[in-house]
Amino acid sequence: MAEKNDNNKNLLEFEKPLIELFKKIDELKKVTDIDMTEEIKMLNKRIETLRREIFSKITPIQIVKVARHIQRPTTLDYISLMFTDFIELHGDRNFSDDPALVGGIAKLNGRSVMVIGHQKGHTTKELLARNFGMANPEGYRKALRLMLLADRFNKPIISLVDTPGAYAGITAEERGQAEAIAKNLREMAALNVPFITVITGEGGSGGALGIGMGNKVLMLEFSVYSVISPEGCASILFRDATRAPEAAANSKLTANDLLEFGVIDEIIKEPVGGAHNDHDLAAKNIRAAITKQLDELLRLSPRELIANRYQKYRKMGIFTEG
Amino acid sequence: MAKLSIHEWFVRKKKEDNRNTQQPQRLDIPDNLWVKCHQCNQAIYVKDLDANLKVCSKCDYHFRLSARERIRFTADEGTFEEINLNLKSTDFLEFSDSKPYSQRIEDAMIKSSLNEAVVTGKGKINNLPVTMGIMDFSFMGGSMGSVVGEKIARQIELSIESKIPAIIFTCSGGARMQEGIMSLMQMAKTSATLQRLREQGVPFVVVLTDPTTGGTTASFAMLGDVHIAEPGALIGFAGARVIEQNLRQKLPPGFQRSEFLLTHGMVDMVCHRKELRNTLSKLLSFFAG
Numbered sequence A: 001m002a003e004k005n006d007n008n009k010n011l012l013e014f015e016k017p018l019i020e021l022f023k024k025i026d027e028l029k030k031v032t033d034i035d036m037t038e039e040i041k042m043l044n045k046r047i048e049t050l051r052r053e054i055f056s057k058i059t060p061i062q063i064v065k066v067a068r069h070i071q072r073p074t075t076l077d078y079i080s081l082m083f084t085d086f087i088e089l090h091g092d093r094n095f096s097d098d099p100a101l102v103g104g105i106a107k108l109n110g111r112s113v114m115v116i117g118h119q120k121g122h123t124t125k126e127l128l129a130r131n132f133g134m135a136n137p138e139g140y141r142k143a144l145r146l147m148l149l150a151d152r153f154n155k156p157i158i159s160l161v162d163t164p165g166a167y168a169g170i171t172a173e174e175r176g177q178a179e180a181i182a183k184n185l186r187e188m189a190a191l192n193v194p195f196i197t198v199i200t201g202e203g204g205s206g207g208a209l210g211i212g213m214g215n216k217v218l219m220l221e222f223s224v225y226s227v228i229s230p231e232g233c234a235s236i237l238f239r240d241a242t243r244a245p246e247a248a249a250n251s252k253l254t255a256n257d258l259l260e261f262g263v264i265d266e267i268i269k270e271p272v273g274g275a276h277n278d279h280d281l282a283a284k285n286i287r288a289a290i291t292k293q294l295d296e297l298l299r300l301s302p303r304e305l306i307a308n309r310y311q312k313y314r315k316m317g318i319f320t321e322g
Numbered sequence B: 001m002a003k004l005s006i007h008e009w010f011v012r013k014k015k016e017d018n019r020n021t022q023q024p025q026r027l028d029i030p031d032n033l034w035v036k037c038h039q040c041n042q043a044i045y046v047k048d049l050d051a052n053l054k055v056c057s058k059c060d061y062h063f064r065l066s067a068r069e070r071i072r073f074t075a076d077e078g079t080f081e082e083i084n085l086n087l088k089s090t091d092f093l094e095f096s097d098s099k100p101y102s103q104r105i106e107d108a109m110i111k112s113s114l115n116e117a118v119v120t121g122k123g124k125i126n127n128l129p130v131t132m133g134i135m136d137f138s139f140m141g142g143s144m145g146s147v148v149g150e151k152i153a154r155q156i157e158l159s160i161e162s163k164i165p166a167i168i169f170t171c172s173g174g175a176r177m178q179e180g181i182m183s184l185m186q187m188a189k190t191s192a193t194l195q196r197l198r199e200q201g202v203p204f205v206v207v208l209t210d211p212t213t214g215g216t217t218a219s220f221a222m223l224g225d226v227h228i229a230e231p232g233a234l235i236g237f238a239g240a241r242v243i244e245q246n247l248r249q250k251l252p253p254g255f256q257r258s259e260f261l262l263t264h265g266m267v268d269m270v271c272h273r274k275e276l277r278n279t280l281s282k283l284l285s286f287f288a289g
Helices: A013-030 A037-056 A060-067 A075-082 A124-129 A137-152 A170-174 A177-188 A205-209 A230-238 A241-251 A255-260 A279-297 A302-314 B006-025 B046-051 B067-074 B101-112 B146-162 B177-199 B240-247 B258-263 B273-288
Strands: A084-088 A101-108 A111-118 A157-163 A195-204 A216-220 A224-226 A266-268 A319-321 B034-036 B043-045 B081-083 B087-089 B118-125 B128-135 B166-172 B204-212 B226-229
Touching: A013 A037, A013 A060, A060 A195, A060 A224, A060 A230, A060 A241, A075 A101, A075 A111, A075 A157, A075 A279, A101 A137, A101 A279, A111 A137, A137 A157, A137 A177, A157 A205, A170 B240, A177 A205, A177 B177, A195 A205, A195 A279, A205 B177, A216 A255, A216 A279, A224 A255, A224 B177, A230 A241, A230 B177, A241 B177, A255 A266, A266 A279, A302 B177, A319 B146, B034 B046, B043 B046, B067 B118, B067 B128, B067 B273, B081 B146, B087 B101, B087 B146, B101 B177, B118 B146, B118 B273, B128 B146, B128 B273, B146 B166, B146 B177, B177 B204, B204 B273, B226 B258, B226 B273
Parallel strands: A111 A157, A157 A195, A195 A216, A195 A224, A216 A266, B128 B166, B166 B204, B204 B226
Antiparallel strands: A084 A101, A101 A111, A319 B087, B034 B043, B081 B118, B118 B128
């Protein structure tokens, strides 16, 4: 858990106007002879107001920064806050266990579910151990194994997406990164059980989609989902990575944009200033949204679930004909 | 003629030089009689090259084919009927990099003489019916946007309805960034239709040609019942530059080439273009028989 004054240190570039207020609070807290509780309360209120104001005008590239915040809850954080009786299941049974993609059995409001998700971390050490949430082929194959396990025993699947992308490396290519993702896409289309995807942070391209073909796709308010990172897009199309803000705006990667395009089904509200400011509340909001969607999907038969998912993805695309 | 300043002379000279260096790549221009092999630099007479299925007779380098050439070299003469040729891309994101996407589409149509980066239809190979999807690199690098995804999905649906095997010749740099998330969704769409094809027991053969990368590889290109790669084709998920940047090391020779994929079990065979039609015909005959 973050320490007390972490709020101050965790501020993003565009939240700078808040720094002065946090500094004042820190100073007031040092005062021991007079009771400053009221003053601190007022300052906190001002922080919240100002934060709301800043976030009401948030730009796409700023949302990208929030989505990547190092204190943003990870999949394992959410699992411990949203589910009970979680038991992690490891390995793809072919090559190894990928720490960048985790999964296991759990209970959601007493109901058995399978949960899978990309795993990042809150420190450099954790991030390195998790390969920054960039899964290898064995990660996608483990995810598929768990999804098929759930399918066989008729348990709903929840996937939590938070990855910069599938890992790009020599060994990943050797072991068939493309094949692993492609196979997941095909198999996800055939799952007989309710399947809900939540984009919790970064929805990085094929690496995200590789576990993201839910019947319902939900997105946290300050998460992003795109075919390429703004930096990648800028360096390829503009030949200049510093033009990422422009690329972020052009690519329409925010939850609002994607809801408009019908790519996602619902936006989940985040605590003021982003999920990293209140892990509990963020988890509570996601749990409520998943519970509601799951209740609806549970009314559908396996055949209807497959047809519903097929139609959702079959109709994706904008073009003219004639 | 007006006198040229030195600067103007240099500009003109540079333009001429550029034209000269670009010419060898434009294989489709009829008055361009000789081309240089990209691999061994051998000068080849265009008509000889065409007669040799655009393979260098000296070093076996496989030149990239346009969709029309691929059809001509693969399908029985006069059997190919194109479908869905009037699907066109729109610039729904109003996406602009150095050029607006709408302009890029127009330019690509002129450059490739195609409406999009894939041509789909049905035809026959050695008298056996197939549906065919042929990607064309000259249309925005064969990138997959809504139209490519839709045409492939419809091709697969045609295969499902008529129980005819599907063949796709991949040639694509990956997802089309100018269509943002919609290009990513084409991976889901095409893969979902292939799930149905599979359930219906209709065969699907992929011929991977140079280059096949990114979102195209990570969807329909890797979902064939049989994968055939043309010699020396670049096939992979991530671009070499991205991997090099990640790892800060040079990539081994032959990395992500057809032969590398064969060694690592991702393709069934590397097939010389001269043998391709015959191989496809044998495969189709296997499934039919």
